[in-house]
Amino acid sequence: MHKADGEPQNLRFIDLFCGIGGFHVAAKIVCAERGVVPLCVFSSDIDSDAQRAYEANFGVKPRGDITKIPASDIPCHDLLFAGFPCQPFSICGEMKGFEDARGTLFFDIARILAEKRPRAFVLENVKLLANHNRGATLRRILEVLEGLGYCVHYRVLNALNFGLPQKRERIFIVGFRESVAFQFPAGGVPMRPLAELLEEDVSDYYLASEKIRQSRLEKYAGARPRETTLWHENKSGHISAYPYSCALRAGASYNYLLLNGERRLTEREMLRLQGFPDTYKIVCSYGATRKQAGNSVATPCVAAVLRSVLTALDNEDG
Ligand SMILES: C[S@@+](CC[C@H](N)C(=O)[O-])C[C@H]1O[C@@H](n2cnc3c(N)ncnc32)[C@H](O)[C@@H]1O
Structure with missing residues (x-):
């Protein structure tokens, strides 16, 4: 992380497959808790509705297709976030994994990590990724990340354990450039009653x-x-x-x-179920917002993982 004398510390991050910015929302919350300034130095999503929602909320229009963007175009950063497309691994998709072009988008993450070498990354995907192709897909992903010199940890977390009334189990894969003491958050946050989230x-x-x-x-x-x-x-x-x-x-x-x-x-209720604050602007149609909310992340889960990541990095600095 970067700090000029007397200036607050900055957290420079990139938001790949950014969708409507669930990682960005979480980064802002965690940075505010720590008195750190979050700086999103690059974001990308191929979907024009997602780009519109992201721009309306964060003031920056994400770039498009990541496969067409050379890593040299991406600024240096401390943290890389990527909730990469899950359909190839999802039970509702065809589960083709790396045989589906969308599954190979993981290799774009690897390409960027190889060139930019951020201190840490947080990746997110569906729980089924862990067992896809009898574990071979996850093993390949871990091999690639470790081959790039990262110390990698993974765990399936459920949004229900992080205060949201949504059963959403997702795999989080976290990696560090240096070997640091890292522990996934335990959860145990009481669930907010569903009724509290309704309009x-x-x-x-x-x-x-x-x-x-x-x-x-x-x-x-x-x-x-x-x-x-x-x-x-x-x-x-x-x-x-x-x-x-x-x-x-x-x-x-x-x-x-x-x-x-x-x-x-309603659109707002779906966003609340993912932990988005009510200040988040809804600018797309019902259908587009519904798709975006379904694609997005449980922000309290991401925030909890990010707190653990930053604590591990702080301990390394200390
Ligand atoms: C699982 S969603 C991630 C959502 C995001 N984490 C959020 O909080 O909204 C995956 C995203 O990848 C985007 N995507 C798919 N292919 C892409 C590509 N080639 N380049 C950039 N984005 C792509 C999709 O449009 C979708 O928004």
């Missing part, structure tokens, strides 16, 4: 059709719960109701999650 006076636009509501009731074998629940329909059409949300997903059907079996979540 009042939600318009009929979000209401599921009468037919869908009726079919939900018929399919749901349990009694209608008295507390606020999110009803989740799995691939085989089975309905379950939980006092928290199942993982938001970019490509799920509009009726995948219905509040009390009746209405869809």
Whole structure:
């Protein structure tokens, strides 16, 4: 990290596959806690709606396709963040992994790490990456990162353990240029009640059709719960109701999650389920925001990982 005499310390980071900026939100929160100035020196996302949302919120328009950007165009930085595309490893995608061109985007991260050599990185992906191709995909990723001289740690974390009413299990892969004492955060943060995240006076636009509501009731074998629940329909059409949300997903059907079996979540509610503050500006359509929220990260989870990363780096400095 950089500090001129008398100046506050800066944290220079890059945000690859930045989407709507879940890593950026987390970096701002953690830096504010530590009196450090967060400086995003480069961001990239190929999706024009995501670029628009990112620019509206952080004042900088992300560059486009990372495969077309030479590492020499990217400024030096302390930390690299990348929630790289998960469809190739996700159960809802075809699980083709490195055979899918999107799976090979990992090698763009490796290319940038090799040239820029930041002090640390945080990567995020779906939990299934850990078992994809019977563990071979993750082993290859770890081999590549270690081959670049990084000390690498990984763990699956669940947003439910970091205060959010969303069951979202994601693998975090963290690496350090130097060998440092690093521990993943333990979690254990009590879950905020789902009801606290809901908007009042939600318009009929979000209401599921009468037919869908009726079919939900018929399919749901349990009694209608008295507390606020999110009803989740799995691939085989089975309905379950939980006092928290199942993982938001970019490509799920509009009726995948219905509040009390009746209405869809609003844009703001979806962002709250990922821990975004209400100051986050919503500038895209319902459909685009829904996709963006599903693609994004649970920001309290990222913030907790980042705190542990910065503590490890501080100890190294000390
Ligand atoms: C899992 S999402 C990451 C979301 C992000 N972490 C957030 O907080 O919103 C992956 C992102 O990679 C982007 N992407 C896919 N291919 C890309 C490419 N070739 N270059 C840059 N971005 C790409 C997608 O548009 C998507 O927004």
